[in-house]
Amino acid sequence: MKKYSDLEFLRLSKSEKFFYKLASFFTSIPRAVARFFVGIWNFIVKKIFGTIASEIADVFLTFKNGDWKTRGSYLVMGLGLIARGQVLRGLLFLLFEIVFIFYMITTGGYWMSMLGTLGRVGPHEEYNEILDAYTTVYGDNSFKILLYGVLTIFFIVAFIYTWRLNIKQSKIAQEYEEHGRKLKSGRDDLRALVDEQFYKTLLALPLLGILIFTVMPIVFMILVAFTNYDGTHDGFNNALFTWVGWKNFGTMLSWEGGGNVYSAAFGEVLTWTLIWAFFATFTNYFLGMFVAMMINKKGIRFKKGWRTILVLTIAIPQFISLLYVSKMFAKNGIINGLLLNWGWIDQAIDFWGSTAHNALLPRIMVIVVNIWIGIPYLMLIATGILMNIPADLYESSRIDGANAWQQYTKITLPYMLFITGPYLLTSFTGNMNNFNVIYLLTGGAPVNPAASSAAGSVGYTDLLITWLFKITTGAGAQYYMASVIGILVFVVIAVISLIVYNVLPSIKNEEDFQ
């Protein structure tokens, strides 16, 4: 593509400018992606390896230059600090070491030793003739092994980090002592936690929660994709599960030949997910903006009343409103009942589609009902933003003879788009994962007759996220496949976000907003 200089660009006609911008947008995508990977590579090589190397070097140097107190800290954590009077810190280190060793001996070692195979002994059945009863004798539990194995690895990493910290502290303490400077007391430490170091106090609990209840499950989920954990290998009750390498990804992604049930279904569901996310985001966006402009128009009364009515759909829990709406549009629901009673139709309309023949109608229905749910939210946001547009912009444009449509395209829309750019992105990705609307309204129906039940009987309104859920509760309960889909959803969302972030100018610098 020809690149124009600024001057040349300005000389272009309007349509040329537009196409030039469009073209440069698309040509910049590969570069943005490449830049991202180069960034990751640099991060891994320079940052991580570099840091590890210098840390190891420092550990050796500290040992070489250390006195007995510092050297002792290599075995007994906190020794150097206690010996130099920083008792509080030292004791905490020591306590941590004791707990760690105790944990590793009592249970941690067991989990680690089993992690390679995820268990050795499966369950077996026994028959008690006297009582005429079968019982099951359980063996290892693959699920727990994987779960606590992951936790133990987290713990070991934390221990290594703490051990390194203990050495660094000892070194500093030794240096302080050598230079005759005063070390911080335990009281100083505590005081700092509400002052300069206040952020540590504030973040400790939230981050711990995220680590255990968000990060750990995600790590676990990713690992499940490499196992054969499913209904027939549930890890404890019927059979153990074990590692299978990349096999599940191969099953999911073997595109060639089109023979694979998963890859075909994945393609279809992904396409619909993207179509859904597009319509769900932009119908709400423009209609919501439109409604906000109507309500805010000069001369329209009961502004607050209109808003309050619309906002009801936000205020009432979705499981009530959506579940109720889904039943309203059911074949024997109230909508069909009313239409039949009024004589408008002579047969119930199958809004949610029980057969594949009318897959389009349920797809339109979920988008329409989503508008019902989504407009009020957008209306609130748009109202707030529209009020912030300086009124004199409109005044002066009116003097210039601009009509309402021109005002909209020249002032309102650009302003809105600029401010809500990031919101549009999060709302798009949010809609891709919009479990509630689909699950409560259609449950993914109508089912694709060609879809396999093993692959969760995927339906025409299923999004990737509801498909994933169906697989876990479906006939085969193939958790590993659900996990592969989860990872692919992540990849898709990450790629979309990456492209948008790199191309969208307005959101790069967060300080701009302050």
Add this chain to the structure above:
Amino acid sequence: MKKILAIILALTMIAALCACGGGAPAASGSAGSGGSASSGSGQAGSSGGELAGTYDITVWCPDNEVELRKAMIEEFNKTNTDGIVFNATVENVGEGEAATQLITDVEAGADLYNFASDQFARLVQANALAKLGSKAAEIVKEGNSPAAVDAVTIGGEMYAYPLTDNGFFMYYDKSVIPEDAVGSMDKIIEACEAAQKYLAFDVGSGWYLSAYFFGAGCVSQWSTDAEGHWNVNDDFNSDKGLIAMKGLNKLQASPFFLSKSGAAEFDAGAAVVMSGLWDAGAAKDILGDNLGAAPLPSFTVDGKDYQLKPFMGYKFIGVKTQTDAVKAAALHRLAQYLTSEEAQLQRFEAVTWAPVNVNAAAADAVKANPVIAADMLQQQCCTAQGQVNDGWWNLAAALSATAKESGDEAAYKAALQTYADGLEKLKNLREGLIFVGAWNGWNNADEADTYILTGDGDVKSLTIEVPESDYMGGRIVNIGSWETGMGAAQVKTGADLIDVAAGGDDNNIVFVNPGTYTVSIDTASGEISITAG
């Protein structure tokens, strides 16, 4: 200062770890902690001794049975001679929900639960059902029809106690449908049209729709082999299937036909509703004394009558797999009690569930109830519902739409062919080796059935028909994969029949001449041999 954060983090983590990981290595259940091997008076159930004790158990059953179930367990506690006392928590968990929950986590599930026949295979596979001992199996065999016994048997072993049936029949409004019309669909439709009332038959659902096909003499039986692979014996795609399609067309052609089920339709102007026992109460509420019930009628195609034969499933009580033989034995006692003749009659009285126990079913009180009597008659004329592949329901349901839209035989044949193709797809979703030939467009899912390699042990083989075409090549792959490791280069015997060079990068086996070939592969060594004929 960073360390303090790190330490707090770490300490809390330890706490969490210790709390959850605590005694985990010993998690494997200690079996038979009770006196399982104790003395033993030989005959279980005769004396009391070894089962006596108090057991805390959880029981799941559907909403309308909860109160009754509690009362029955109380009764059992009082009357049993073994000294068993159950301290039971009864929860409202429906049949479908129970299986879904149990498959997520068997451990946390109820010790005793209700489930329907369509969930049976899943539950056995999940090891969520305790096998019946030989004496328990005898009790079930004595008290139930062979069909019901079959329904609780997989691989020669029995896993549950039949509780009630789960099928549908016809409810009708006596004031609209005359007694002599009840046996014939044509007459029923006539009566409905005359009275401007609707006939509700939910042929949009495979469960209801299949009554037409079974009525026309078709079969559709799914089964799974030891490895969980599906197999199906199905002849919907036949002349008999065409008859069913014509019957469905006739039914749906009536302006007073509704593709719905549920007693609520009586409220919405229906005079006939095909539904099951679950609607008995509601139907009675709406129609009162006008409520009639009968087995499904027959339908007429080209002057011949065919009796509709609906699916008939069962509901069971199952005992969850136990680690303690004593508790397991006690639970089986309870399950036997809850499905005994007396209990089934009691349940019939309280919630009008049809008994399946042969003696209970013959009781006069049962026969006197018209709805139950209709259900019982339907039991005589039905298709036992065994395992069904989940995907089948929708596949079958799609047929009703074609039958409605068109009266054209060619369209029916096409729809039945699509159905048959769908069956192949459904059953072939599994692991295994297949031969993919380029002459069918490389589409291994559509054509896989003809090319599956079979055989016991390491050697798998198949016979293929290679048609005359531009490229008579293909290779062996695992279903769903596209590997190139089982092709021309691995052919040890019969290399003269193929053109090795033409196989190219994909390592395809390219036959020199069209014809019939037997291809076999030794999966241990990876060697392939080809013979002509």
Add this chain to the structure above:
Amino acid sequence: MNETLEKRHMGLRASRAISNTIIYVILIVMSVIWLFPFVCIVLQSFRVESTWQVGYVIPQKWGWDNYVALWNSDFKRWYLNTFVIALVVAALQTVIVLCMSYTLSRFRFKMRAGLMRFMLILGMFPGMLTMIILYRVLKDLGLTQANAVPGLILVYVASSGMGYYVSKGFFDTLPKSLDEAARVDGATRAQVLTKIILPLAKPIVIYTILTAFMGPWGDFVFARYVSFGTSAGMNVAVGMWNWLTPDMINQRYTMFCAGGVIVAIPVAILFMCLQKYYVEGVTGGAVKG
């Protein structure tokens, strides 16, 4: 000259009147569509002649039967459970979210940017599957089935740090000079937060409490795992969800409507009262985040 101007004015006024009329018509139609389901749900909850779905809106026989049936069912327990969860989560989650967002808005420490990027990436993983793992963790802690309430609270609160976006956006709008002035006067960071920032942050605090309080009422997927068939541990969503399954809908449809009304009224009233803050939250924080 004057005349033409007047004409133009009149023309303008006329066109404005027309466009306003159109807008009113649209708004009225929209209001009807928006209110219709809620009106239906309320009316059906008073229907006593039948318990299943019917093809008309206004009941033939009115009565409190469905509400009496609710009172006699486990609904009370579910309602109490949900209320307790919502209350505790509203308190704890607000603390966590405020800590998180205030820190990320005001402090500049080494790992800050990395931490925010990391959480952004974490947020891209679909949470569906992690529920099974969380369920197992809670089970090992003994916090499932009958003990589901503390279990759910733990999970909701522990993962709430991820939702710092909106309130961080709000804190970003408060001028930093406020903090600095107070620091110069000798206040510690903790004092700055409690004495200076929190009083100013009232809208966002209320917004956070409101959203945290409303969340637990709607959770049915995870709550269903955790309660695992035990009625005593269910929240309203799980319990009422079962009523609309094909097995039960014909007996429980009107009860569902009554339950829906009972659940929706307090939440909706609370929302309407605090709507102002909610609007400030979504327009201020959500868009900037």
